[in-house]
């Protein structure tokens with residue numbers, strides 16, 4: 001069994017104040033309670049999923065998107081000139097890689113949020129975090145069942161190095177607001193965007209249904225992080241802000257590097273450096289990585305964490321255009337919470 005041990009020194013916080021004082025968190029918690037679903041019975045597991053199969057129902061638009069994404073018709077692409085069967089296999093590898101990383105990231109969320117139950121001071125946050133823990137267990141369960149039962153265990157990918165490093169960074173931290181920053185803002189913000197795009201590229205109804213269900217929960221989780229941090233950030237000292245900045249810069253780099261797809265190139269037998277160079281320069285992959293930051297950048301800005309260095313990093317990665325982007329999922333949620 002592959003087990004990763006991570007050491008973290010934490011303060012467990014009990015509170016003897018049981019008054020629910022944050023009405024927005026109370027609403028979010030109530031919403032979480034009635035939004036539970038069952039991965040065993042609510043997902044239709046019946047459709048057959050055949051790894052590698054050429055999709056007979058693919059529309060010309062979907063086809064154009066996949067072809068552009070992999071650069072099948074671009075001479076500079078390592079995949080130029082692949083035949084139908086090879087193209088199809090590569091599409092399935094991409095799907096399997098993405099879903100595998102979703103599964104590992106979901107376990108990260110499960111563990112990090114369990115930590116929050118222990119370390120956050122307020123009872124409202126402990127309640128909501130506990131509710132999120134149940135959500136995350138269900139997400140890991142659903143993705144693992146899909147990978148193992150529908151795609152086949154031989155197609156599952158190990159966790160990518162950058163994601164593993166980020167999870168270790170998050171869990172080594174003793175300060176609970178950094179747990180939120182790393183998990184709810186960075187990892188889950190990116191996941192929310194990745195789920196949306198993944199669903200446009202994914203090829204079977206089972207994974208699409210799972211991801212639709214998961215996305216609904218994730219929108220609440222990101223909102224939870226924003227609500228919690230909105231109260232904390234204004235109280236931080238300059239030295240504490242500098243620490244958060246340093247953490248963020250590292251997290252941003254790790255998130256960006258996740259999507260250079262080394263593991264896929266290795267598995268399909270493409271020279272890794274050539275594959276990475278392609279991932280860095282292919283226009284659709286650039287757009288894909290930019291969209292991945294569409295929830296993170298505006299939330300960092302809203303929280304008052306857009307320091308000159310963080311901003312410069314977003315400029316360098318060409319994602320600063322999201323700075324004032326209205327994060328629709330969270331906005332809708334906020335409106336719902338505020339209007340009842």
Ligand SMILES: [Fe+2]
Nearest residue numbers: 106109136139
């Ligand atoms: Fe999740």
Ligand SMILES: [Fe+2]
Nearest residue numbers: 109188218221
């Ligand atoms: Fe989540």
